Amino acid sequence: MGSDVKNINISSEPINGEPVIMVSICCVTYNHEAYIKEALDGFLSQKVEFNYEVLINDDASTDKTPEILKAYEQKYPDIFKVIYQRENQYSKYKSGMNPRFNYPRAKGKYFAICDGDDYWTDPLKLQRQVSFLERNPQFAACSHKTQQVSDGNFEDDHRFGNIYNGSDVLTTEDLILNKVRIHSSSLLFRKEFLIEPEWLYKIKGLDIILRLLLSLKGPVKVLQESMSAYRLHVDGVSNSFNHQNYGKFLNMCTLYTNFNEYTKYKYAEPIKEAIKKEAKIHIVDYEINKFKEQFIKNKEYEYKYKYIDDLNYLDGITSFNAVLKLLFLKLKRKFSTKSND
Structure with a gap:
């Protein structure tokens, strides 16, 4: 591993027979049979010095997504923990899938997010981010650059995580003004800093408000490595409603x-x-x-x-x-x- 991830004392010794989980990866998926394998393989590719779990909420997919998930769950039962919804929950609540179904059962000190149609591109992603937050307890979260993928092709420039004339340390005001665009697939944050006001579940754009609430506890670091990919496709949640209306x-x-x-x-x-x-x-x-x-x-x-x-x-x-x-x-x-x- 690189110099940025060495010399961090991260204990993964079992406590009372239970493995210590450092990171809970939270994933929401619906009809992602064409993409989900890439997301799951990205989770498994992580080279880390600690234990992690993958919590997945399948929102009543009608394609082969559940079959793919079950195969991974059977092969890696200690890592993958899947909820198979019988009724689509997003159509009912419109937001808050991770807070409703993944966060409450998470055992990790840190939460990482990646939807089933996005994926991680660097095997050192989690180790770099955990190492940074372990060294810097004053930070609430850590993110990084994310590339946009359309029709299987990467965009030339990084739309998310680019530092232009500002700093790679973001305050609440920086996030409000959107000085650096952060994609959810890049975010790792402290579970203890998670704030969940009553009105949180009623809001669309939960990723945005999550970052703002986290920043009240401490700044957000933006690493300049590109370590995840945001997939732009017609069936994606972000494209399910017009962004200009x-x-x-x-x-x-x-x-x-x-x-x-x-x-x-x-x-x-x-x-x-x-x-x-x-x-x-x-x-x-x-x-x-x-x-x-x-x-x-x-x-x-x-x-x-x-x-x-x-x-x-x-x-x-x-x-x-x-x-x-x-x-x-x-x-x-x-x-x-x-x-x-």
Whole structure:
């Protein structure tokens, strides 16, 4: 192993006959028969000086995913522990699969996350991250670069984990402002630092709020090795809803509003900036592109462009209700103007 993973005293001696689990790998899968083997083999490829377990929640897959999981579970019964759901839980809850089904049964000091359609690309991933957190107890979590894969081909640049003009140590404010994009497949965090407010399970974008809550306990380190792959495909959860629309924007407002209230408005200013950015991505750009396609030759385009390009109205956002009110007023203005033409 490299110099970055040596000289760390990690005990894996059994306690009362039970093996000490250092890392619980939490995986959620649904109809991933084309991808799941790569994820499972990535877990097994890890070269570590400690014990780990792989906790998998199969969300009532209708393809051959359960058959593949059972084969691995039978071959490696001490590593793989699978829940085979009879009814799809994501359709019921819409989020929170790991916190509901994997976290409660985890025995590890650290949690690692990797969905069934993503995978790890470096056999030293876990050892590097555990070694860093063992040496640096003030850190809540550790991540790294992640490559995006589309149609089996790696993207040239790393969309996740790139450090541009900032630091590889991220604070809560850095994460709110999304200064470095972190993919869930790269995250390793301390179980003892896991915070689960009552509203946590009601939020989509659980990966985002998880990182924010962890950062309240300590900073997040971003290693510059690329050690995981995020697979972009039409059946992926991240592609199951449009990333540029009002629904996505309102969901992000809900996320930030809950976090803002939870932290007693300590991060109100960066949250305001984050909401503006989300509005630009999910409303302004979405509406402009959609309108250009449909009404590029229509005079209404000139008015609508003005309407959606003006972000000044977002300066007063302090709550989710304020967002709804402002959007309603804007839509009302749009339709009333159209009817008067």
